[in-house]
Amino acid sequence: MNRFRLMRSARLLATTAMLITSTLALAQDKVSLATNWKAQASQGGFFQAVADGTYRKFGLDVTIQQGGPQVNNRPMLAAGRVDFLMTGGLLTALENTRSKVPTTVVAAFFQKDPTGLITHKGQYRNFADLKSAKTVFIAKSNQFGFWQWLKAEHGFSDEQFRPYTFNLGPFMADKTSVQQAFATAEALYAADLGAETDLFLLADQGYNTYGNMIETRNDLIKSNPDLVQRFVDASIIGWNNFLNGDPRPGLDLIKKFNPDLNDAKLEAERAQVIKLGLVDSGDAATRGIGAIDKARVRDFADRMIKAGIYKPGEVNADIAVTDQFVNKKVGLKSSAK
Helix, strand or coil: CHHHHHHHHHHHHHHHHHHHHHHHHHCCEEEEEECCCCCCHHHHHHHHHHHCCHHHHCCEEEEEECCECCECCHHHHHCCCCCEEEECCHHHHHHHHHHCCCEEEEEEEECCCCEEEEEECCCCCCHHHHHHCCCEEECHHHCCCHHHHHHHHHCCCCCCEEECCCCCHHHHHCCCCEEEEECCCHHHHHHHCCCCEEEEEHHHHCCCCCEEEEEEEHHHHHHCHHHHHHHHHHHHHHHHHHHHCCCHHHHHHHHHHCCCCCHHHHHHHHHHHHHCCCCCCCCHHHHCCECCCHHHHHHHHHHHHHCCCCCCCCCCHHHHECCCCCCCCCCCHHHCC
16 A cells, blocks of 8 residues: 555656646747847857747747837847847947936947958958058948047048948959958858958957947846846857857748748858857856956046047946846856756
8 A cells, every 4th residue: 555655646746747847838938129220140049948948948938029210220239129129339338327327238249349441352451451542431430430440540531532322332342451351241242242352350450349249138137137038048058059069940930931032142151250259258268258358348437438430428338238238158068067
């Protein structure tokens, strides 16, 4: 009789454990991530974490909402219509402190910003020679951003400035021109059009912003820091899988979002991210992907003030970002258990 009771108790405990496990598996927090541009391989880690189930392993049901030329996802974050926003560089984060937008950067997935300048191959010996170019194509949105820094710190002038309309035709036609470029975009697109180019990353010239940062609302950080931590950790694992494992799940999902991209373009973009060490260089090598150094953020803010983009005291680097959720060596081999 006692043996029967013991067996029945054991079956009951097993059944209860299965129910608890099933309930936990179903208890996925719904989370939305908006990007600042159409899906591409430079966003690959986030798509990988959706496609290979990493977010689900962290109890997250993540929906990605892609941006684009006619889509501005930034207001959606502050309005509470999305939970996380993949944003560009630190200028936006600093601007948020000036405008008192209640959001904070919680992770920086590009340790090196991919923004640079391209030239037709062999036209200029080095970066310093670019200030002698007659024409430099820069997007209007950057005219009062990094263009001001280029003028203040590297001697470029407004006489060189020409608006870049996201059409490579003028650059292709003028062999002496200089073109704003993303290392993972225009630098590759020009090659597709038959042009050999030299790429000069601004990151190598002292423009020490981060890229592909994740931003969220301050109220979410305060009310549910566990959710923010799980999202950041899962995104780190997603990026690690995308760069060092089989990237096909992420790449296939990107193509569903953006059918204009083919396998060759996606592979070329991913290869460029790896070649340039955009994700896993610098502090990410020792602190983990997504690392943030607040001293670096303060230094960048000082550089932008010196460039005249901001006035002293107008922005606050210390509240633009937080390192609360990063620098924990997540995904590093040395931290594996």
